[in-house]
Amino acid sequence: MASALAGIRVIDISTSASGAWCSRMLSGFGADVVMLEGPAGHPLRHEAPLDSSGESIPGAYFLAGKRSAVFDLHADGAAGRLLALSEQSPVVVSSLRQHEWEALGLQPSQLGQGNAVVVHITPYGMTGERAALPGNELTVAALSGWAALNGESARAPLRPVAHQVAMCTGTLAAATVVGAVIERERSGGRGQEIDIAELDAMVSAGSPNVLRGQYTGRSTPRRDGVDITTGPVPVADGHFALTISRAHFWRDAMNVLGLDDLAEDPRWETSWYRQAHREEYAGRVSDAMRQWSKADLFEELAARRVVAGPVLTMDELSTNPHLAERGFWTELDGVTQPGAPFKLSATPWVLPSRPRPNAATRDPAG
Structure with missing residues (x-):
């Protein structure tokens, strides 16, 4: 080829x-x-x-x-x-x-x-x-x-x-x-x-952040801390990222975590309200997530089409089934x-060999 x-x-x-x-x-x-x-x-x-x-x-x-x-x-x-x-x-x-x-x-x-x-x-x-x-x-x-x-x-x-x-x-x-x-x-x-x-x-x-600074005169602030609305939080065997930007993500995730009152309360249906009042629920949600392993929590949330993901460490990537299935x-x-970070159907990206040791006798014109 x-x-x-x-x-x-x-x-x-x-x-x-x-x-x-x-x-x-x-x-x-x-x-x-x-x-x-x-x-x-x-x-x-x-x-x-x-x-x-x-x-x-x-x-x-x-x-x-x-x-x-x-x-x-x-x-x-x-x-x-x-x-x-x-x-x-x-x-x-x-x-x-x-x-x-x-x-x-x-x-x-x-x-x-x-x-x-x-x-x-x-x-x-x-x-x-x-x-x-x-x-x-x-x-x-x-x-x-x-x-x-x-x-x-x-x-x-x-x-x-x-x-x-x-x-x-x-x-x-x-x-x-x-x-x-x-x-x-x-x-x-x-x-x-x-x-x-x-x-x-x-x-x-x-x-995007440069443009924000140019047109608002303010730099994008760094986070004051981490909770479920800003980044991965601890679970039983590592960390986990949970997206709650949409109403059904929130409802289904709260049901999985056993927080039915949060799932059914209509106040939490809108994203802006959840963001403005996150101190009222962030601690409870984090505590509930600590009871789960990241693999089990991901399986339950993925089955409900909630956007979420476990934080994989570098040594876990080599055994990740999704990456393996994609070759x-x-x-x-x-x-x-x-391997290749992209796939071409007709002219695939390949690497034929590891680098040869540096050899002083090799002719660069060859």
Whole structure:
């Protein structure tokens, strides 16, 4: 079965998780991705946790499906070699900032003799007052407002975990590359540069809250606390999220919990009234939910078409029957990993192998 990007070669000279996720997605669509790694290897190769052979588990996931070659961008003659390699590759993924390109004596517009699609994935973009500054997930989360939206008001703002910024940005970058490749084919080979800032990506992801701030002059407040109207609450074996936005959700959920008086009282039929008077019932509902296991409560509520869900922990996801039935998981050299986050009927997203170890003798042109 043909892959969507079969025949497209991608050179990845990035050192960030955002760049790695971008090229991983392109590889899954069938592109031939060649990572040009520094002598120490891609930074993700050294990220914990490690498997029994000492290989990085996150690195194996982010770098899967790609070929690898050692390439020191700062070595004598590296700029000329990169130019030569780019003539064979219509797409280049980079995390270099503008001053770093200049230090190499190169301009991105020279790649592929000016006909390459060059995607720049950096913390703050190629222009602007922060363009030359280093950044990471923590600083991007702080500057984008993500941290200000998450957590409880009495506690410090939260930070993302597990490369959330990188995966959001890398996904956006991959989609943009596909658009630029289509344009390149349509125009007969015209390349272009794509400037994607992690900061821009995360501000865009929070657009509804940004708009609220712009038009009301007030920031979206963080929660004062958690009850059944604002977030997951404790149950016997974990936490559970219950939606009570509609009258029948409320009525059926209260009946399941044995709170018949709340179910039948007409005062609670409207959402605005429930929200305004939540202190009158939130404690009772939470106490009733503590008597249930999350699996049993979900089964009872799902049978009544109440929107609800148990909070699954990371280790519980691998045995979740819904994900298994959808074929979400994939095997890479005997290791089970998350698979494609989408399904294409004709050109499915695949990952043919785990990344090969960094090999100094490998020819990046091969």
